[in-house]
Amino acid sequence: MEIEQPNKTELNATVCSQQRRLLDMFGEAVQELLLLHEQQFLAIVAGDLDSNRFDLLIHMANEKKQQAKYAYLQHVDTHGCSANNVTDER
Numbered sequence: 001m002e003i004e005q006p007n008k009t010e011l012n013a014t015v016c017s018q019q020r021r022l023l024d025m026f027g028e029a030v031q032e033l034l035l036l037h038e039q040q041f042l043a044i045v046a047g048d049l050d051s052n053r054f055d056l057l058i059h060m061a062n063e064k065k066q067q068a069k070y071a072y073l074q075h076v077d078t079h080g081c082s083a084n085n086v087t088d089e090r
């Protein structure tokens, strides 16, 4: 039995690994942002009103999230791999 090269149709049907990676990065960036918001909230509750550092960190995390989102959307757009494929894990 010979090992077959995946054909075009097969490639399109499988999850694009690059798309998967970019989506993971986007997800991580969103999570990071959520974590910072939570930490800021906890700091405020604890009476730490000198929590301006969170504003900068949140700003940076937000930029990172936007970049990750843009990179993901741009990849899907240029590569032509459908975003629907991501949920179809095989």
Ligand SMILES: [Zn+2]
Pocket: 016, 017, 018, 019, 075, 076, 079, 080, 081
């Ligand atoms: Zn792709």
